[in-house]
Amino acid sequence: MGAAADALGLEFSSLAYSSLMAPGHRVGIVGGGQLAVMMADAADDLGLEITSLAQVADDPIFSFGRQGFVGDALALDDLRQLASNSDVLTFDHELVDYRVLAQLETEGVIVRPGSTTMAIATDKERQYELFERLEIAQPDTVVVSDLASALDAISRFDGVAVLKTARGGYDGRGVLLDSSEAAVREWFPTGQTTVLVQRRVDVEIEVAVQVVRAHDGTMVTYSPVRTVQSDGMCSIVHIPADIAPALEDEAMEIARKIAEAIDVVGILAVEFFVLDGELLVNELAARPHNSGHLTIEASATSQFENHLRAVTGLPLGPTDRIVPAAAMANIVGQTRGEPQDQSFRPDISVHMYGKTPRPGRKLGHVTAIADTTDQAIERALDAAKELEQESEMP
Numbered sequence: 001m002g003a004a005a006d007a008l009g010l011e012f013s014s015l016a017y018s019s020l021m022a023p024g025h026r027v028g029i030v031g032g033g034q035l036a037v038m039m040a041d042a043a044d045d046l047g048l049e050i051t052s053l054a055q056v057a058d059d060p061i062f063s064f065g066r067q068g069f070v071g072d073a074l075a076l077d078d079l080r081q082l083a084s085n086s087d088v089l090t091f092d093h094e095l096v097d098y099r100v101l102a103q104l105e106t107e108g109v110i111v112r113p114g115s116t117t118m119a120i121a122t123d124k125e126r127q128y129e130l131f132e133r134l135e136i137a138q139p140d141t142v143v144v145s146d147l148a149s150a151l152d153a154i155s156r157f158d159g160v161a162v163l164k165t166a167r168g169g170y171d172g173r174g175v176l177l178d179s180s181e182a183a184v185r186e187w188f189p190t191g192q193t194t195v196l197v198q199r200r201v202d203v204e205i206e207v208a209v210q211v212v213r214a215h216d217g218t219m220v221t222y223s224p225v226r227t228v229q230s231d232g233m234c235s236i237v238h239i240p241a242d243i244a245p246a247l248e249d250e251a252m253e254i255a256r257k258i259a260e261a262i263d264v265v266g267i268l269a270v271e272f273f274v275l276d277g278e279l280l281v282n283e284l285a286a287r288p289h290n291s292g293h294l295t296i297e298a299s300a301t302s303q304f305e306n307h308l309r310a311v312t313g314l315p316l317g318p319t320d321r322i323v324p325a326a327a328m329a330n331i332v333g334q335t336r337g338e339p340q341d342q343s344f345r346p347d348i349s350v351h352m353y354g355k356t357p358r359p360g361r362k363l364g365h366v367t368a369i370a371d372t373t374d375q376a377i378e379r380a381l382d383a384a385k386e387l388e389q390e391s392e393m394p
């Protein structure tokens, strides 16, 4: 914090600095989705109070009777209203404008992670530049802003590419995996948009690392999890990741290096591809992440608790894995309502998000604990399938 403040030419009195170290117990969350809900659950155990700035009146936060109001996460006045009830602001999603966050900071609002971190975390172009600067291997990338340049870049990658909008994409929606000319023409955004064209690499394995960083630079790191995607959306996560221990260590070290470089306060998820036994970094999320949900059951401290600990200045908790193996499966589809969790064995935990059903929408997840990853994956998939079937539209 000191070094970053110096770099920005800011001065803190010792009084201001001590208030920064312990911002208090009221946490304002920008967003009212499932991450906000799971943060609120963790907050109960820590004696913290949560208020959410939700996007719409049927956001998950309200399904669980949590405190919040509906507003626009891009609007300064709505964020000011959230700040007026909070000691620190943090995030459930990335659809925010870092310049507005910077304005709040100049007004004395504590935002964690801060505006400079969010400027990078919300923008894949800045992430690409950061990885280049830190000399962390990543897929070959060309940044473009018009269709003709995109098609040109794709041909440089022998026609096999992935296209990503720099800002505003999530759950695979900002990503095009089909680089045929017709698909690219249809997908390419109109207006002033920055797009990354990446060589499509032969991904063998995808892993993610969660690192949590406190205001004083202290960090704790979770062991890598393996993530499996279908249609560009994460469908299975398991731990252990079943990759070489040296690769695990390297991924954790890279994640810490990035966390330090972007001065994150809170949790940071770093996604990687494994290719020929080497790591390529994919992208970042400076918030609790789908790949870390299984830490609720599998780790000594969940990602949600550790994120809240970091942003409120509480000591960080241990990240040890406390079960032999765990797997998480998303519940996606047309769920009608709450499932009958009682019908599941005690080694299965069901988390429904209280969302209005929509085909393809993530409506919840299950985590299975087992002796081996294969067993855990099988049980998680079975349970998720059962929940999706059980609650199909009549």
Ligand SMILES: Nc1ncnc2c1ncn2[C@@H]1O[C@H](COP(=O)(O)OP(=O)(O)OP(=O)(O)O)[C@@H](O)[C@H]1O
Pocket: 139, 162, 164, 169, 170, 171, 172, 173, 174, 175, 177, 198, 199, 200, 201, 202, 203, 206, 229, 232, 233, 234, 271, 282, 283
């Ligand atoms: N260069 C690439 N080569 C091969 N596959 C890729 C590449 N880039 C992305 N993918 C695939 O597409 C998925 C989604 O890409 P990415 O993580 O960049 O997008 P996202 O929509 O921001 O992700 P998320 O679903 O995590 O929000 C990756 O997990 C991976 O399976």
Ligand SMILES: [Mg+2]
Pocket: 271, 283
């Ligand atoms: Mg991703």
